[in-house]
Each structure stands twice: as structure tokens, then as C-alpha cells.
Amino acid sequence: MSTRPLIHVVDDDESLRTALLRLLGAAGYEARGYASTGEFLLDPPPDRPGCVLLDLRLPGPSGLDLQQALARRGLPLPVVFLTGHADVASSVRAMKAGAVDFLTKPVEREVLFEAVERALERDARQREARGEAAVLRERFASLTPREREVFEGITAGKLNKQIAGELGMAERTVKLHRAQLMSKLGATSAAELGRLAERLRQLTPSEPAH
């Protein structure tokens, strides 16, 4: 996994697309151009850090559609929208859908680079978050069904005795499961278990974070 980010430029206007690629190239970014969202989706980007510069008004599936499609595919690249004419409705929709930025053409170099940087930062953060979550999910997956039930009980703040009573097992057995799952999840205290449970809850929905 290369660490060098790749910037995807999706704009149907060849002239503008070329100009943006030139500019990004001159600034030291690696960039790749697509004439449409379809073209971009047909040629799935490698799993590299990066972001998407997307024309809001594209033929075919719109920029907003693309953003959602990427998220569904688990490639939640941050998106910076570019538009020739910003109307309130589409900008609100874009920001709600998690756009990093919403730039109006013609766009100043600094503004563009700042937005790109911000997007890459977010991507990095998200990647980091996604990495941590993956470990967590893996560990959680190694729990047996009994251990999972005990975990839920603990994170719900119940006492061992209560858990034993609800699950119909001896208190000793509960303690055994508890030691086992804490070791599997790499937690040292009940409080830490609670934090893990919270993170898991956050990661469970398929939507990108926040």
C-alpha cells in the first residue's frame, strides 16, 4: 500500500480537466482524470490515499450520486465539489452528504490546494480510523457467542451475578468468560470494555463516519 496520495479529477469538460491535472501535477500531486462518474466507477481506483475533485454537474450519475456510490463500496474517498454555478440547494445537499469542500469555478490555486490538503487529511484520518476499527471488529469476531453475551452484559453495566442469573450459568463461569473476552479484546478493565463497545457501535453502521 503506497502512501503517496492519488487525486481523482472527474469533469466532463476536457479543457478544464486537463488544466486541473496540469495544475495538480505542477504542484507535485499525482492526479488522474475521468470524463464522467461512470468512467470513474468502471475503473475502480486502487486502494490508495487520495481524494476526488468532482464537478457537481456531470452528465450521467451526478457528483452527489458518485459520492454515495463510493461510500457504499467502502471506498469513502473524501470529495471536493467544483461547480460553475453554486446554487444553495445543491451545495447544502453536497455538504450534508459529507463533501469536504464546495468550490466555485474558476477556483484560485491556493483555495484548491487547501481543499485538496484538507481532503487528504481527512482521508488519512478515516483510513486510520478504518484500520483501528478493522482490528476491533476482528477481535470481536473471535468472541464465542457466550463471550459476546457476557460482553453485552458487562457493557450494559451489569454485575457478574446478574449476568449469571440472566444467562443461567454459574457466577464462576461468567468470570471465566470475562477473563477470556478481555484477553481477546485486549482490554484491561471494564471501563476500557465500555469504550470499546462504544467504538463498535459507531463502526457498525455502513455509512462513513460522522
Next chain:
Amino acid sequence: MRQPTVASATRRPLCGRFFPDWIATTALRPVVLASHVKPRRSWPVSSFPRWLAVNALAAVLAATAAPAAPAAATVETTPVLVLYSNGRLLPANVAGDRGLHEAIRAPEDHPVALCYEFLDSPRFGGPDFERVFAEYLRGKYAARPPAVIVALSQESLNFVLRYRAELFPRVPVVHAGIDRRILASLAPLPADVIGVPVDYAISPTIELALRWQPRTRRLVVVTGAAEPDRVLESQLRTELATLRNRVEVEFLAALPMHDVLTRLANLGRGAVVFSPGMFQDGEGRVFTPAKSVEVMAASSSAPMYGFYTTFIGTGIVGGSMPSFEAMGREAGNIVSELLAGAEPGSLRLPEVVPQAVNVDWRQLRRWGIDERAIPADAIVHFKPPTLLEAHRNEVIAAVVVFVLQGALIILLLAERRRRRFAELAKEAQRAELAHASRLAIAGELTSSLAHEINQPLGAILSNADAAELILESGGDRRDELRSILADIRRDDVRASEVIRRLRTLLARHEVERRPFDLGEAVHDVGVILASEARRRLVALDIRPPTERLPLVGDHVQIQQVLINLVLNAMDAVVDLPEDQRHVVISVERGREVATVLVQDCGPGVASTHLPKLFEPFFTTKPAGMGLGLSIARTLVEAHGGAISADNAPGRGAVFRVELPLTRNTKSSRRSRHEHQAADSRG
């Protein structure tokens, strides 16, 4: 005018007048004149036929009334003997008698009976003839001797002077038409022989001729061979002697008429002819002076001047002449005075019958004499009456008609002008509305227009930034910089093209009437709306015609109409799934019209809305003003076209814009993209 005379026929003997007498062949029947018979005015030549007709009628009535004469015999008439030297129908006599007749006034109960006698000189004459004639008069007037004798011209005066004592002693004599020099030679006349002398001097006529023809070098005088001709000749020779130093005078005296005519025909330039006429030529042929002059004037190669007013109309230019009618009038006045009881010696008479310039207008024209040279008091004969004189009523009617017509025309022009102004105002208003409508369209297109402009601008800026970075990074990357500059230039042109189109659409321009190609206009509509169609995710299918469709009008307005229709169509499909949003513009060519069809696949127009669609303020859109289609209709109709809407057989609405084609279609085929589609899906 004749009616009083005719009416009087029932109660008194009627002798008619010259023509009635002649026609009724009752030559010697006396003419009865009463005071209430108004003096006739002279008959204008132009009314001669009417005069003749009336006279003929009078004659017939006179003839039929003859049996009634005895019943009127009780009225006492006063006979006046009128003795002429020549024949009855000599024009001079006719004119003289007219004057005489006019001037005689008599009391109601003693009407005058004019009794005419003619010596018929020079056909008849000599002592034997005179004797017989005297005997005839004696017998004829034995019962009723004349109260006055009128002697017209020299021969009759001579006769009267010789026979009066024998025939009608102490009856006063009035002479007329006799030259003052002859009278002087007869002097002294008896005290009861009176009259107004005539001045037959020809020098005024010659002066006139010399003034009218200033280049005259030669005066040719033609006289005859009869006794009176000889007398006149000698008078003329005497009188013309004074002119010898101014002009060469040549007499053609007593020549055969044939010779006279030959000589006159070959006069050449610088000559004028004068003639008192002749009674007889050198071969003994008899003429009346007027007839002889007529013959001469017909042959003469130089303008001819004459002696008597009776010559006017025979072909002479004119002359300064005493009028026979005036002579007759003077005699008639004297007769009236005498009948009223005046003493012959006590009358105050004019010294001479005045001369007047008489001219024949046609001859003036023929000889090129300046009309302005005619003295103001001259009597101009045969001048065609002016239009007003000839047809006074018709002319007035025509003038009135012209005036009315003119007024009507002015009124109509004013009305037309007013209407034109109204039309101009309407046109201005229409242009204003059209402009407002275009502004509205532009407002609707703001988003796509901004996109279209910002797209190249964005590219330019990014290219410029890239170039800057490349330059900062150093190294030789000229090729890249060159292609960047080329792209910048291309994008700049692109942006300015959009602005130009926008300006065309938005500018408040004068309404044009220029030929343009409908296909081109449709094509441009496609270009203008491509971006908007993309924004709305509508497939806009433009199908311009393959051939040129020439129209005359304002292409911006026509484009505006089409843009309006297409935007409406795009509105109609906005609620459909993206892949079903289709709008098609196509053009059909007819014989005289071209039809643009704008078709959508939306829900169509409700049938109840169809009739009201083009009315102002009718709208189905929540935010619509309802002006777009009404303005579209106004604009199309201003181009002589029609706009209509209907629902397509399948689905959606069809709007048709029919526009008249220019007549002389040069069907120059132009190949354009046969099927140009601006499809938002690329």
C-alpha cells in the same frame, strides 16, 4: 329669346327677320318691331346652329300663323324702308341689319315695320335698272309710304338722293356704312339726310401688321376690277402713299383671281398682304369681298389683313375695322329718334363709327404672333374657350370632386399616419415585452450560462496557475507551456462566444426585418440551450432542416420564441425519470410556410387549458407569470405566422410555429449536421 316674336304672331302681322324671311321665302314682308321685343344681343358664332334652328322654328310658326294676320291688321304700323346696295346675304348687310334691328325702338301702339329692299349692286345697276327699281318702289309703297328711309352704303345713298324727291318727298334719310371721305365728296347733303360716317382708314390696320410682323419689308395690296373695287383702290393708293418710306407697297389690282392666288402663294418672307376684298376680278368673276378674301387667304404664303369685320374667319389675321353692326346700330338710333319726332337737323350725332381691332386667334397662332401684342381692347375671335368657359358646371363639379377627393386622400393619409404611429408604438411595446421576456429567459438560464462561462474561465485560471508553477520549478518544459497557452487562448474564445450569444439575446435591439435562415436559428437555439438541457438532465434533440429556409424578420425574436417553447418543454419533462426526459425540435417545410415543432414527452396539456394557452397571464406553473406564450404568439404573428399547441398522439405536447417563407427561395442546399443531438448523457 325668340318667343316674344313668335307669340306676337297671333295678333299682328309678322315679317320675321333675316333668316325667317329667307326660309319662309316671304322676303318682302315687313318686319314688325315692338318696344317690348327686346333688342337681341349679337349671336355668338358658337351658338349659330341653335340660332338657325330657332329661326327655322319661328319661320314655320310664322307661315302657319299667316292666316291670323288680318285679325291684327287694325294695329297701326310705321313702315321704315331699308335700302341696301347689295344682296341680302352679304355678311356685312346681315351684321348691319342686326345692329339696326337691335337699336330701333318704337312705341307699343305704333310698331315699326322694317321693309327691306336690295339694289343688288354690282350685279345689277345702270340707269335703266334704277328706273325700273324706282317704279317698283313707287308702286309698292304708294299706299303706305315709309316714315324713314335707311340707306346702307354708298350706292343706295346715291339712289335715294337721285329718286327721293320723285318717290318719297320729304321723307328723312338715314345713311350708314359710308366712308367719311365719300360723304365729304357728296357734300353738301340735304339737311334731312343724316347719318354717322364711317372711317375706313386702313393705316391703323397696316400699323398693326407692322407691329405684329416687325420684319415686314413688303406690303401687297389686292383689289378688284368692279366699280366699287376701283374706288377703293384709288382711296388705298392715296392712303398708302404715306407708307412708302417704311415699306415697299405693291398693288395687285384688277388681276384675274388665278394670277392673284399664284402671286400670293409665292410671296416669300417679309411680306404681308392687305385686301379690302373684291366684287369682281380681272376676268369678270364675281365675288363677295369676304369670299374673295377667303380664297386669297387660303393661298397666301404671308399673313393677310383685311378691311371689314365680315372678313374675320375667312383666314385673315385681322385688322382695325369699323363694325357693321355698330353702323347698323347708329342708324337704328337715329331712326328711333326721328320716329319719336325729332328734327333731323337737331340730332347730335357721333362724329364717326369707331374702329376696333379684330383678330382671328387661330391666325395669330398660325403666324406665330405673340398674343401679348394684342391690344387689351381688341376683339379676339375664335379663341377656343378655356375649359372653365366651355364647361363651367362640369369644371366646377370636377373641382369639387377633386377637392373632396383630395380631402378624402388627406384624411386617409392622416389616418394611415395615425395608424402607422399606433403600429410603431405597438411595435415598440412589443419589442419592449419581447425584451422583458428575453430577460426572463436569461434569468432562467443563469445557472447554465454561468456554468458555460465559468467552465472556460476556470480552465484558463488553472492553466495559468499551472504555467506559473512550472516556471517556478525551473527546467525546460517549453512544449508544455506552449500547449497551456494554446488552451488558454481556446478557452478565452469559448467564453467570449458564450457572452456574445448572451448579449445577442439580452440586448435591447431595434426590431429587425432581415432575411435569415430558419435552420440556422434553430441550430443556434440548440447551442444556447445545450448547457441548460444538461443541467436539467434532459435529452434535447435538435433536428435542423437539411435545406435553407429563408425567412424575413427578426431572428432574435424567432429564437426567443423557440427558446421559450423548449424551456417549457423541459419544464414539462422535469418530473419524469432522467432517462425519459426527451425534447425534440424539428422543422417541416411546406410550400409557403415552414413549421417548427417542439415536442416533449411530458404529461401534455390539459384539453381545457389548450384554448387559453396563449392568452396573457394564463399559466399552469406556480411561479409563472403567464406571459411567455402570449408574447411568443405576439412575436410569431408579427412575423405573419401562427403558433398553436396540441397533444401528441402518444404522449406529451406539441407546439407548432408556422412562419411564412420568403417567396424566391433559392434552395441552396446546405449540409449541416443532419441530426444534431445535444444529449445530456453524452
